Amino acid sequence: MLRVTKFIFSLILFFIGYQTLMYLSGNEIHIFFRELVAEQSVGLLKFLGFDALLGCVGGVTSGINLGRSGILVVAEGCDGVDLLALFAAFAIAFPGPWKHKFWYVPLGLLLVHAFNILRVAALTILADYNIEVMKWNHKYTFIILVYSFVFVLWFYWIKKFAVPHAKRKMA
Structure with missing residues (x-):
């Protein structure tokens, strides 16, 4: 029971901190990630041989153009910030040794970000x-894929680090 309370308390603290950071940054974090995701997606598309161009939409360099389709905009919900926060919150709040959290959380954040780049491309x-x-794949396929990917990372954390750690503490 204590572990569950600790976990929920950790999540609440994390989300209060996250919402405070979002409020204080005034959208700068989302703008940074929208531009980063767009730039890296264009880089990936060019690497794959596509003639991709970066475009400016509403003063933010978050548009991607391949030619026929017009500009695909990396919007606030597609920048990955909320997904990164969700991954980090559960990984940090879930029991496990901090020595592993210090490398697993940054690695997981990089993997989630890379997956988002692949998704946008x-x-x-x-x-x-x-x-x-x-539109259909954006609404259904990639939502399932992205959240499944994050779930696999959480599941790996739980099985590899959190559960063995909890068993050692009980013994």
């Missing part, structure tokens, strides 16, 4: 192919 290709196919 794939959606850009789909938008160039067929905008309706892109």
Whole structure:
């Protein structure tokens, strides 16, 4: 019971801190990540041989253009910030040795960010192919894939580090 209370308390503290940071930054964090995701997605698309261009939308360099589809915009919900916070919150709040959290959380954040870059690049290709196919995949396929990926990272944390750590403490 104490572990559950500690976990919930840790999550509440994390989300209060996260919301405070978002409020105090005044959207700067989202703008930074929107631009970063757009730039890195364009870099990936160019590496794959596509003629991708970065575009400015509403004063933020968060648009990606492949030609036929117009500009695909990396919006606030697609920048990955909330997903990164969600991953970090559960990994930090869940029991486990801090020596592993110090490397696992940053590695997990990098992996989630990289997965988001792949997602945005794939959606850009789909938008160039067929905008309706892109919209459907954006709404369903990639939501399932992204959250499944984060779930696998959490599950790995729980099985590899949190549960063995909890068993050692009980013994």
